[in-house]
Structures are given as C-alpha cells and as structure tokens.
Amino acid sequence: MKNTIVIIDALSTGNELAAAFMSRGCDVVHIWQDFSRQTRTQGFVETINYAGSLDDLIQQLRLYDIRYVIAGADSGIALADMLASAMGIPAANDPETTDWRRNKYISQQKLAEKGIRSIRQCKASSAAELVSWAELNGYPVIVKPLNSGASDGVTLCESGEDVQRAAEQLLGKENLLGYVNDELLIQELIDGTQYFVNTLSWHGQHYVTDIWEQVRSRVSGGAYNFEGMHLIDAQETYARALADYTLEVLSALGVDYGAAHNEVILTAEGPVLIETNARLMGASINDVTFSACLGYTQVSLCAAMYLAPQDFIDRYVGTHYRMHAYVSEISFLFKRDGVLEAMPGKRAIERLPSFSNFFALPRPGQRVTRTADTKGLPGFAYLLHQDQSQLTRDFNQILAWQQRDDIYRIVDE
8 A cells, every 4th residue: 555654643633643644645554552542533544553562563564555654642752763763764753862852851951962941950769859959959840750741740849848749649650651750850940931832844844833822820739720822923023032942952852853842931031941742732733723824733734744845845944834813722621520511601602702613622411520730621712813902802701701610510420
C-alpha cells in the first residue's frame, strides 16, 4: 500500500490528525501503546497493539510502504522517534535527542548549555533534597514530574511543608504517561503571563501556527485551573519576541520535524520556556472556529506539511500568521463532584454576540469530578468576532457565570 502514515497513539488531537490524513487519501496505521485511553477515529487500515518489541513491530509494518511515523500524543513521542529511525525514515526527530524534548529537566539544561534563557532548577529523588533546594533558592517554587503531560502533578509550593506534601503525593507514583516518578523536578516560579506557542517544523525550518494567551486561576493545593485563552495578533511586538525565542528553543532541542506545543512565560526580562512538547496542541483545537480565523488549524496544516513539505516551506516559513477575526476559547470547569444533571448556562452562552460553537461537551447523566487541573472533560466554548471588545465582554461574562457556578448543574449521586 502506498502513502501509508503511521500514527502512534491517536489520542487527543492525534485523532484529528489521523482523520486529516485519511481525508487526503492516505492509508493510516494506528500503533496503540497507551491502552488506558481510547481513540475515537475510525477507518485505520490496521491497528497494532505494541507489546514492547521494536523488531516485531517493524516486521508487522513490512506489509506497508510507510512514508512517515508520527506521534499522535505525548505517549507516542519516544516510540515514534525510535521507529522512524529503525525504519530509515529521514523526516523524523533523532531518537538520540528524544529526552531533550521529553524530559523537562534535560530540556532546561540544554537551553542553558546553548546560552538560551532557561529556568533555575533541580531534580531529586527525595523530599528532603527538594526542600533543601527550595530553602536555598527561595519560595515560591514549582514541583512536578520530569516527564508527564498536561498539568499532571504540577504543584505550586510556598513553603517547605508544601514541597514535602507534593513529594509525598508524587514520588513513587505512576504519572499520566505511565512513568513512575522516581525523581521530581523543582523549579523557580517564573512571574509573568503564560502563552501557548504552537509550531510546525520541516528539516529544521520552523513556522509559528498560532500563539495563545492563557487565562488561569489558582486552586487549593497549589495547582492552576486553565479557564481559557485568547489568540494574539502575530504582528504585535511581544508576539514577535515569543515567536523568535520559541524558534530558538525548537532548534536547540532538536525539533526538526513535526508539530510542537510550547508553553512559554513572558516576563519583564523576556520569554522563558516552561516546556516543549513535540506533538500537536491538545484536545481544544476546533476546526470550525480556528479555520474561520486563520484559514487552517495546526492539525490541518500539519497533515498538509507532511504531504507537500516544499509547499509548506515556500508558503509559511519566514512568515507570520494573519488573523481574519478575533478568537477566544473558554474551558469549562466542574465545580464539584457528582452527576451532571444539565447545562442551564448553555442557552445564555449561545445568545452572546460572539458565540461560535461548543466542543466536547459532557453528556447529562455522567459522573463528573471537580476540576483541579487541565485533564478534566468539562468541554469548551469558542468565541469568534471582528470586534475584539465585544469578544472580550462575552469572554468575561462567561467567566463570571462560571465563577457563580451557573454553567452546569451537578447533583449528588
């Protein structure tokens, strides 16, 4: 079979990437290794359950003429790098540098080695070592796993007791990606506004597809809830600074091919990386709204890049994206545990002038848990408008309703 694409763990937006290749006439093989989650995409020519033998996997794939191997989620990154290299597929990132992108401690060390702004940090295998570093360097600090995903285990600590508690909760436990937290990362807290900088790369040439300003709120226990984001104009001076810094980071960390989702904080001294993830932005890429604003999504442009790389380079590399409208996303929150009975706030949101659409709303009757990180499933609303002030008013109105717990009605089980 010609033009076959391999997607490893088609989860989150990896589902949409697989579908994008299929819609362009490609056969897609799904290699599944994260058995804790389900893909929602249909139409794979084959799904292979990876049991840990790279040689056996390569033998199974000899039936196909494999063009590319791509990670569909965080859990697929290391295997995608290894498999592409073992099969002699050149358009892939070097497996020798996978840890530069997957391990948050090593990422920061590599930036420091290359003279790129990075975060003061330490990794340790005991609570005592973590507390000692924090006492020496000052509070507040962030404690988190070295190689997990989303906001899993990310804890803001303002005292030695907080660090001790975070260590007890995380050390020796399995994280979101299935790794045991034998060590933890502790870092200085960076004060500034946090951004998502999404990118695509081909043969070491990069393009920033979109930049989002995050809206977050602090929750008890030292974590943050992600409440929404605003797409920012790439022509703004601070957007150029974020983009330029991120492209330096990509090159330093060996992101030569594919998508990346980069989290960057902009401080008074300039941008600094929180983490780079060598995969698409997560579950909140919405085709309807994003395409209306940008003419593409990171997913659709990623598929197009793999199938016509020279066209991607000619059209996008060295340019800045242009917005046809203003876009914001609301990330809903569950305020308590229980059973979701209804969404009484839905009609009011739909009547807002900038309302575009909902995405991934939960079903009434399902059991839900209070949102305490970015891994929940409360759904999203998208706002799209030519008038930025109107969009901002609507965004703030939804946040006010959410603060009053007017969006969902949750009852005891």
